[in-house]
Amino acid sequence: MRILPKCISLALVVATLSWATTPAFAQQAPPKPKPAAAQATGPAVRAIKGPSVEGITEYSLPNGLRFLLFPDPSKPTITVNITYLVGSRNEGYGETGMAHLLEHMLFKGTPRHRNIPQELTEHGADPNGTTWFDRTNYFETFAATDSNLAWALDLEADRMIHSYVAKKDLETEFTVVRNEFELGENDPGSILEERAMSTAYLWHNYGHSTIGARSDIEQVPIERLQGFYRKYYQPDNALLVVAGKFDEAKTLRLITAKFGAIPRPKRDGDMKVYPTYTLDPTQDGERSVTLRRTGDVQALIAIYHVPAGSHADFPAVEVLSRVLGDAPSGRLYAALVATGLAADVSAGVYRLKEPGVLEATAQVRKGSSLDSARAALLAALTDVVSRPPSPEEVERAKSTIIKNFELQLNNSQGVARNLSEWQAMGDWRMLFLYRDRIKAVTVQDVQRVAQAYLKPSNLTVGSFVPTEKPDRAEIPATPDVAALVKDYKGDTTLAVGEAFDPSPGNIDQRTTRTAVGGVKLALLPKQTRGQSVNASLTLRFGSAQSLQNRVTAADLAGDMLMRGTRTLSRQQIKDSLDKLKARIAIMSGPNQVAARVETTRPNLVPTLQLLGSILKEPAFDPKEFDELKRQDLAALEEQKSDPQALAFNSFTRYLSPWPKEDPRYTPTNEESIADYGAATVDDAKRYYVEFYGASDATMAVVGDFDPKQVTDLVGTLFGTWQSPKPFERLANEYRDIPATGITIETPDKANAWFIAGTNVPMRDDDPDYPAFMLANEILGGGFLNSRLAVRIRQKDGVSYGVGSVVNASPLDTAGQFIGYAIYAPENAAKVETGFKEEVERARRDGFTAEEVEKARAGMLQNRQVERSQDPSLSGELSTELYVGRTMAFEADFEKRLLALRPADVTAALRKYVDPAKITIVKAGDFAKATAPAQP
Secondary structure (H helix, E strand, O other): OOOOOOOOOHHHHHHOOOOOOOOOOOOOOOOOOOOHHHOOOOOOOOOEEEEEEOOEEEEEOOOOOEEEEEEOOOOOEEEEEEEEOOOHHHOOOOOOOHHHHHHHHOOOOOOOOOOHHHHHHHOOOEEEEEEOOOOEEEEEEEEOOHHHHHHHHHHHHHHHHOOOOOHHHHHHHHHHHHHHHHHHHOOHHHHHHHHHHHHHOOOOHHHOOOOOOHHHHHHOOHHHHHHHHHHHOOHHHEEEEEEEOOOHHHHHHHHHHHHOOOOOOOOOHHHOOOOOOOOOOOOOOOEOOOOOOOOOEEEEEEEEEOOOOOOOOHHHHHHHHHHHHOOOOOHHHHHHHOOOOOOEEEEEEOOOOOOOEEEEEEEEEOOOOHHHHHHHHHHHHHHHHHOOOOHHHHHHHHHHHHHHHHHHHOOHHHHHHHHHHHHHHOOOOHHHHHHHHHHHOOHHHHHHHHHHHOOHHHEEOOOOOOOOOOOOOOOOOOOOHHHHHOOOOOOOOOOOOOOOOOOHHHHHHHOEEEEEOOEEEEEEEOOOHHHEEEEEEEEEOOOOOOOOOOHHHHHHHHHHHHHEEOOOEHHHHHHHHHHOOOEEEEEEEOOEEEEEEEEEHHHHHHHHHHHHHHHHOEOOOHHHHHHHHHHHHHHHHHHHHOHHHHHHHHHHHHHOOOOOOOOOOOOOHHHHHHHHHHOOHHHHHHHHHHHOOOOEEEEEEEEOOOHHHHHHHHHHHHOOOOOOOOOOOOOOOOOOOOOOEEEEEOOOOOOEEEEEEEEEOOEOOOOOHHHHHHHHHHHHOOOOOOHHHHHHHHHOOOOOOEEEEEEOEOOOOOEEEEEEEEEOHHHHHHHHHHHHHHHHHHHHHOOOHHHHHHHHHHHHHHHHHHHOOHHHHHHHHHHHHHHOOOOHHHHHHHHHHHOOOHHHHHHHHHHHOOHHHOEEEEEEOHHHHHOOOOO
């Protein structure tokens, strides 16, 4: 549904920022180290080969480092992921949040890698760092070259033991982490889960949020953080993974050279790592917690203790969570959503090294009865014990889990990163063993674990009830994972794809473009890992005139497509996709609907046939429509006090004004609630009948498939499907809007949003476009090394997420420059001042040759990485068909990018970014931030 303006997905921007940046371990200057390969003397270090499972081989070094090599020549990228077996579970008193804070500090540099964000950007990497209960990991995906791989391994080897963990960096970084803490404080659902977890666990650290206590974040002594780093960031506590297109022998030598010289630590005294031995006692009665905060949607959560992820019961517990939480087949959905008691429900499990939890949640609209929803939620959880899951329910849940496993294994990049979770559980091979265990789960297994763990005395929610003879759930001990995987061999290795060159020229040479009826078709067949294939289809219809006052109906019509056809129910569609090991996602706008397909070669034809049925034969079931409306209204009501949603809404409404009846109009939150509340299923059905068809459509298919078979099938499915109303593009217009300032109060929200921008008269084929994009990359793009990030996050320490973007259309001379930041409301003035001063400094002083060269190199490599991802490539090829381009446009853009001089880049910024024309929108609890302290 339409929740936020589509100008920028800031949620994705923020989700990428989970760490930190620049340099110094103590106050004195650190010694300059020798290269990693020359740090030790003595006999040559040799790697010892260990177990191999399904194409992944383990090696170890004498210093204790374990590493995995996972070759996949089908992707022209490499992912390096290093996992340290330390998370919030390992923190002591006064150390909460330390593992996560240290993750931030490891982006502050080393003596040899002094500006890590700059290097990551220069190498075009897709990087991140994350912290969880049992582990911390750092990864980067980059174009597959020997030099990139050598750089990444050198970076990870160097920051393993030489990272700056300095007091001066901590003094600014703790406010950034606190800002991240405050970001979570804006979400009542997240805080409710945090409170419930801390109530469910009395002693174990799983009851503490990984972000930590605010007091610990703000007051942690640098000496304790340094000691934490020295203890856990060592080769014998790490697992390194290299996955993608690389030479195995050369990589083996490279890892040995980079990491082999690091000495094995002496594990005695303060360096001794003890296994965690604090376990919660068996819960002996229901527990409850109530959270009272400002918000617009009510929420419920129920938590049960369950075994560790490695325990034999856990796969059945996960299947049970699917039986409860899936939509629309799940027990919770039937009890709460289908009856109108809740807008949304879910159920899931924490698969952890030590005993975790099963959670069930419900979202309830403000005007609905929370007591009734609570009673229904608890009744459904009790019912699954007395009325065990049927074979159909269990098989359906298993199919979904197994499908997700198999699709994940098609992506070596995702597997490389996901192995962190399984290693943290005890051993990386648990990924494959767990998959096998899921396949073996029976109805009796699910029934048994439901009876064992879904007991009233094991529940956190509701009220305490005295019980004469308590029936307690005994949680088994964590298994010996080494024994479980000792002789495990795994399944057969998936098919290996070809080594594909993602250059624009090669893509054009390999792509066939044709037309079938009204569908323009781009086909790029190639061998892929696991025979994977991705397709993107977009149907376009209607005009500005015919679409007046139809936006809500258009959105609801698109959302109803996956909720049933004339021959298949919503559940049957989901079951069919699970059996086909396929995913279909459908997104709609006022004048188009786009479908994204992911499957494998053997299942492509039936998956496309299913997509045809979904698009051409929707059922528009009134009951499904009512459930959809409740969910949409709950989501809109949740945004009524959300700073991000309100800021973007105001920003878009001001800079892109359209008449209210126009499909390009941005409604207020209140208008959207009124529109969705008044909408009927007949409105959505009428819209579908009047507009849908494939007279103007584009489709691209990338992966392992038969081009003739796909062409013939597209002709059969869509070739003669005509749109009743002709398509006319909804053109955008450049508007010279005067600058203004807008402030929005959002009471009781700990995090605030800053959005600043201006309209720009530019298309993406404008001669200035490459220079303007490069200027933005230096000013607000990159990986925490932009001028805005260095100033506002690194130096001032007042924002967790800050940057800027440039939007430009291929068809309309109407672009935008947008800056953004999140921050605590009391830091509003610092954020605004920092933004303005950095923009002015860039305009005044321009950019250096070094800045331009490094940013350009990073952009070029990043574009290559993007083209190597089949889902995004299929979308790009489909868009090119619509705008009448080939990949030659990409090649020309990169050629123009290479020709740019610093003067060109500076001139573009000065031409298109005028501080006097920048509109600034701020949303947050500013009244509370400026209120005088109470006596």
